[in-house]
Amino acid sequence: MRPDEAAVLQAYRALPAQRRREIAAVSSPQLRDRLAAIEREMAMDHSPGTMAAVLTEERETQAAHLDLIDAAFERVAAGQPTQLMLTMPPRHGKSRRAARWAPLWYLRRRPEHRVMIASYSSDLADDHGRWIRDAIITYGPQLGVGLRPGSSAANRFDLVGTEGGAVMAGVGGGLTGKGAHLAVVDGPIKDAAEAGSPTMRKRLWEWWQADCAVVRAGACPPRRPVAVA
Numbered sequence: 001m002r003p004d005e006a007a008v009l010q011a012y013r014a015l016p017a018q019r020r021r022e023i024a025a026v027s028s029p030q031l032r033d034r035l036a037a038i039e040r041e042m043a044m045d046h047s048p049g050t051m052a053a054v055l056t057e058e059r060e061t062q063a064a065h066l067d068l069i070d071a072a073f074e075r076v077a078a079g080q081p082t083q084l085m086l087t088m089p090p091r092h093g094k095s096r097r098a099a100r101w102a103p104l105w106y107l108r109r110r111p112e113h114r115v116m117i118a119s120y121s122s123d124l125a126d127d128h129g130r131w132i133r134d135a136i137i138t139y140g141p142q143l144g145v146g147l148r149p150g151s152s153a154a155n156r157f158d159l160v161g162t163e164g165g166a167v168m169a170g171v172g173g174g175l176t177g178k179g180a181h182l183a184v185v186d187g188p189i190k191d192a193a194e195a196g197s198p199t200m201r202k203r204l205w206e207w208w209q210a211d212c213a214v215v216r217a218g219a220c221p222p223r224r225p226v227a228v229a
Contacts, residue, residue, distance in 0.1 A: 009035075013042060045108075048105040107136075111144075114163070114181055116180035117166065117168045126155050129167075148160045188204055
């Protein structure tokens with residue numbers, strides 16, 4: 001691609017959506033294909049939900065409550081200090097979006113960053129890590145990221161060519177001393193019995209303060225926790 005072509009296509013990205021549609025409508029078939037590829041990349045960058053829709057050919061659906069989850073991760077990716085808790089009824093897609101699609105989208109946007117995912121058990125955390133790892137294997141060329149050879153376990157993987165990657169663990173183990181730019185805690189309490197146990201609540205709170213929420217002096221990278229209840 002010539003430098004002048006690259007400049008024109010870059011300017012196209014900054015145009016309003018209606019103007020981009022008008023340009024595509026009068027473009028040659030070859031240029032229209034290139035513009036379609038740019039639109040796809042722009043959608044992939046926009047939010048976890050739009051990326052999911054592109055990669056799954058819109059089998060992954062969007063809803064208003066998922067827009068709110070996407071907005072939270074967009075703030076994190078933009079570098080805004082963000083600590084929040086996401087709560088909603090079961091079977092509404094919060095874990096799938098916040099602990100799977102959103103970390104995958106974040107690593108696409110910031111491949112040099114580290115992501116941390118925790119849950120009440122290492123098995124559940126590893127399930128999330130395995131899903132993200134497999135998605136990178138499946139969609140790697142479209143995502144623009146790949147796994148470093150020899151570092152593709154479900155509980156930890158690294159991205160090729162960068163210091164970025166992810167680590168997964170159960171509450172209370174495996175995260176001490178590990179930095180992360182994004183920390184997602186999905187379902188830290190297993191069931192009502194644990195929720196009603198003062199001992200388990202104390203254990204969880206101590207872990208949260210010691211290993212997740214507190215940014216120690218000089219810690220690098222800092223953690224921006226998102227709790228998914």
